[in-house]
Amino acid sequence: MPPAVAPAGRDLRLDLFRGLALWLIFVDHIPQNIVNWLTIRNYGFSDAAEIFVFISGYTAAFVYGRAMRERGFVVASARILKRVWTVYVAHVFIFVIFMAQIAYVTASQDNPLYSEEMRAFDFLQQPGVALLEALILKFQPNFMDVLPLYIVLLLALPLVLLVMLRVPTVALLLSAALYAATQYFNWNLPAYPTGTWFFNPLAWQLIFVFGAWCAVGGSEVVGKAVQSRVALAIAIGFLALAFLIVLTWYFPRYTSLIPKRVQDWMYPIDKNNMDLLRFLHFIALAIVTVHFVPIDWPGLKSRWLRPMILCGQHSLEIFCLGILLSFVGHFVTTEISRSVGIQILISVLGITVMVAVAWLITWYNSIEGRGSGSRPKADLAGGEA
Amino acid sequence: MKFVAGLLIGILTYVGAASAAGDVCAVASHLVHAEAALPHVAKSIASAKTLNVVVMGTTSSTLPGPNGQALAYPARLEAALQKRLPGVTVRVISLAKPRQTAHEMAETFPTVLKELQPALVIWQTGTADAMRGIGAESFQGTLEGAVDKLKESGADVIFMNMQYSPRTDAVISTATYADAIRWVALGHGVNVFDRYGIMRQWSELGTFDLLAATKSLDTAAQVHDCLGRLLADLVIEAASTDPEKKEVTKQ
Numbered sequence: 001m002p003p004a005v006a007p008a009g010r011d012l013r014l015d016l017f018r019g020l021a022l023w024l025i026f027v028d029h030i031p032q033n034i035v036n037w038l039t040i041r042n043y044g045f046s047d048a049a050e051i052f053v054f055i056s057g058y059t060a061a062f063v064y065g066r067a068m069r070e071r072g073f074v075v076a077s078a079r080i081l082k083r084v085w086t087v088y089v090a091h092v093f094i095f096v097i098f099m100a101q102i103a104y105v106t107a108s109q110d111n112p113l114y115s116e117e118m119r120a121f122d123f124l125q126q127p128g129v130a131l132l133e134a135l136i137l138k139f140q141p142n143f144m145d146v147l148p149l150y151i152v153l154l155l156a157l158p159l160v161l162l163v164m165l166r167v168p169t170v171a172l173l174l175s176a177a178l179y180a181a182t183q184y185f186n187w188n189l190p191a192y193p194t195g196t197w198f199f200n201p202l203a204w205q206l207i208f209v210f211g212a213w214c215a216v217g218g219s220e221v222v223g224k225a226v227q228s229r230v231a232l233a234i235a236i237g238f239l240a241l242a243f244l245i246v247l248t249w250y251f252p253r254y255t256s257l258i259p260k261r262v263q264d265w266m267y268p269i270d271k272n273n274m275d276l277l278r279f280l281h282f283i284a285l286a287i288v289t290v291h292f293v294p295i296d297w298p299g300l301k302s303r304w305l306r307p308m309i310l311c312g313q314h315s316l317e318i319f320c321l322g323i324l325l326s327f328v329g330h331f332v333t334t335e336i337s338r339s340v341g342i343q344i345l346i347s348v349l350g351i352t353v354m355v356a357v358a359w360l361i362t363w364y365n366s367i368e369g370r371g372s373g374s375r376p377k378a379d380l381a382g383g384e385a
Numbered sequence: 386m387k388f389v390a391g392l393l394i395g396i397l398t399y400v401g402a403a404s405a406a407g408d409v410c411a412v413a414s415h416l417v418h419a420e421a422a423l424p425h426v427a428k429s430i431a432s433a434k435t436l437n438v439v440v441m442g443t444t445s446s447t448l449p450g451p452n453g454q455a456l457a458y459p460a461r462l463e464a465a466l467q468k469r470l471p472g473v474t475v476r477v478i479s480l481a482k483p484r485q486t487a488h489e490m491a492e493t494f495p496t497v498l499k500e501l502q503p504a505l506v507i508w509q510t511g512t513a514d515a516m517r518g519i520g521a522e523s524f525q526g527t528l529e530g531a532v533d534k535l536k537e538s539g540a541d542v543i544f545m546n547m548q549y550s551p552r553t554d555a556v557i558s559t560a561t562y563a564d565a566i567r568w569v570a571l572g573h574g575v576n577v578f579d580r581y582g583i584m585r586q587w588s589e590l591g592t593f594d595l596l597a598a599t600k601s602l603d604t605a606a607q608v609h610d611c612l613g614r615l616l617a618d619l620v621i622e623a624a625s626t627d628p629e630k631k632e633v634t635k636q
Binding site for chain 1: 443444445448449450483484512513516517518519520521522525548550551552553554555556557558561564565567568571572585588589595596597598599600601602604605608
């Protein structure tokens, strides 16, 4: 969040909101889950993905930026690449579990209504090719598209930091230029079997680099402006407007209240290329959040928010766990019971498991002497997926 | 008790009769409503006493097997429309073919319009594009370009979105394509037949067990029959909507 000026200490808000994003991503990744209605994507343009990528950019720049200042480009890059490797291995691990689940579903189910849709499983007839394409990140099954984005963003991070630490504004401008060019020329990376990446890294890098820019001092530059009453009023106005527009998606009758010219200009609000409206909506959310949740907000120390913060502190592990749990949740809600009660139960259970595992990791780190007290850098780095 | 039971049956029959789509399908009839008029359909019915409908789509507009064609929703739509429009010659021709993208279908429109002279094109699309990884933006562009041309050439359009298919959600992401369909429909005054929402409603209420592992066509045929009848409801409702009035209320 922009005015999060705390280079020395740890900004618990980052952990808190990343934990929240992880919970939301888990819940959203179970299709047909009634709990989805609670998540922010139904009330505005942006969703948990923006929060997650922004905070990832912020923490990555915070941790590796310091490493680059203190130990130099080579050491920092080596650390980043080690991190990339961890994320990659996690991605491949999830892919294997995904394949196992799909193999089960296709072997046991057949229905004449869905002969068309079931062809989407055709890749199983050539599992070798699918595996190969997954290893080079071209094959990204539904909901397995966030980690590939993160891998690409981390790969570019050494170069980004190199510029960022010298002339932060130039780095941000370069990022914005790449974003603009991507929108204009329709650049994207290719996917398997056809098409392009769901999260276009060339577009989504903007919010990652913006997060990084805030972390290396950008938040001090814009801090005053962001904390002003005028900015707050504009942000709240924008959020309210976005909410009303989103309402018309669910009540199409009122769509005609939005002038046609505005609609033509506004739609589609593209998630693949992170539409500018999504970016602005995220910024508005951030401004409002930072205003109501200052860095010394006592609630950050409350035991009620501790579970969310814990999850945010081990984000790569909890993110992967959330994806696996959402596979299980999807399986249960389609194959075993479609009742609303089960959907709520699965969501609550899943989040409970995420919190329990986050707590376990913290406990394990503490007995291994890797607590946040002894190695703050490692701890932060550990929680920056 | 008998009185109460009689009253209940009376109410149920009344409710059943009130919905033209019939009892089983009716639980989803609130999801079917006309957002735009069908002037070409209205004109064709009124002046020519004929109604030619073309269904453009993919495999999900068909059913397998020797009786598949008679059981699939295009044929059921024809039967339902014929019943609702006595004295009008109704023809529904299905041009559904596997794996056709919106773009591939749009390329055939000029020939289709010329040869079959439809007053209405039911355009079922989105699934093939999602599966073949056609970008959602280019998909939307195709729809936008084609819809205006169809209207100019004398055919109304009704979009039909994807089937509700939770099992394949893990591999095909159709939401962006459904949104694209909705946005084009809103922007160009076209009706959407929300097949996804309707089937989801049936699945959630247990009207049909859509996900059972079966080779039998029984449920599939009932589903298509309901789809055809609800689609007929939409056509009739939209065709009797006064386009002038609709415009006025929209302003």
